[in-house]
Amino acid sequence: MHFRVIPPIITVTNASPSLSAPSAPLHDFPFRVSERVRWEDVDLAGIVRYSAYTRMLDVAEQELWRAAGTSALDVVERYGLWLPRRALQIEYHAPARFDDLLELRAGIFAIGKSSLTLLVDAWSADGRTHHVTIRVVLVAVQAEHMTPQPIPEEIRALIEPFRIGR
Numbered sequence: 001m002h003f004r005v006i007p008p009i010i011t012v013t014n015a016s017p018s019l020s021a022p023s024a025p026l027h028d029f030p031f032r033v034s035e036r037v038r039w040e041d042v043d044l045a046g047i048v049r050y051s052a053y054t055r056m057l058d059v060a061e062q063e064l065w066r067a068a069g070t071s072a073l074d075v076v077e078r079y080g081l082w083l084p085r086r087a088l089q090i091e092y093h094a095p096a097r098f099d100d101l102l103e104l105r106a107g108i109f110a111i112g113k114s115s116l117t118l119l120v121d122a123w124s125a126d127g128r129t130h131h132v133t134i135r136v137v138l139v140a141v142q143a144e145h146m147t148p149q150p151i152p153e154e155i156r157a158l159i160e161p162f163r164i165g166r
Contacts, residue, residue, distance in 0.1 A: 029105035030162045033063040034125065037100045048096040048131075053122065054088070057134050060104040060120045068158040076143055079152055083138040086115065091133045101125040107164035111156060114148040115139045119164060 041052035065071050075081050096102060102122045109119040120134040140151045 028164045029107050029119075029121065030164065031060075031064045031067055031106045033060055033104050033106070035059050035102050035104055035122075037096050037098055037102065039098060042098045046098045050090065050092070053090055053132050053134060056102070056104055056122060057088075057118075057120055057136060060106040061118060061136075064106050064118075064159075064162055068162060070155070070158055075155065079155070080143050081140045081149055081152075082143045082146070083116075083140060084146075085136055086139045087135075087137040089135045093130045093132060096122065096124070096129075096131045102131065103127070106162075108159050108162050109135065109164050111151065111159070111163070113150050114141075116151065116159070 035056055037048055037052075041048050041055070043049050062072065065075075072083060075083060101124070103125050104120055104122055106118060106120045108116055110117040116138050118136050118138065120136075122131040122134075123129065124131070140149050140155075141147060142149050
């Protein structure tokens with residue numbers, strides 16, 4: 001029997017070194033959405049569980065697509081593309097607690113031929129506490145066969161205003 005080593009897709013860190021795609025300065029995030037920490041997000045101590053941040057990532061991502069004038073469903077229906085996650089990296093900075101109001105700051109960090117990197121920071125609503133930095137790489141694939149496809153120019157044009165540091 002032969003086994004092939006597959007590198008991990010999800011990396012969770014809680015210490016230095018920082019993410020390879022560092023958190024962008026406050027003014028560089030072109031999109032923001034508020035999200036409250038829900039009961040389902042916390043552990044018995046009332047602190048946000050690490051896995052809850054993936055839900056918040058989905059909120060930021062879907063709202064960013066909506067602000068761009070499209071949606072993940074629209075990308076599937078109009079272009080026959082899915083955007084599965086290739087890599088997910090989370091760095092924790094400070095705990096958030098039940099019922100905290102967070103500001104999710106998001107933007108497109110990089111756009112490749114068939115991939116895009118989304119960067120999301122979660123801050124307290126007052127801007128004083130940086131809770132988490134999330135970097136996710138999405139790959140455009142043909143929906144039926146899951147083969148990588150170039151990101152269409154129309155999608156690039158829709159998300160260009162949401163690029164970090166443009």
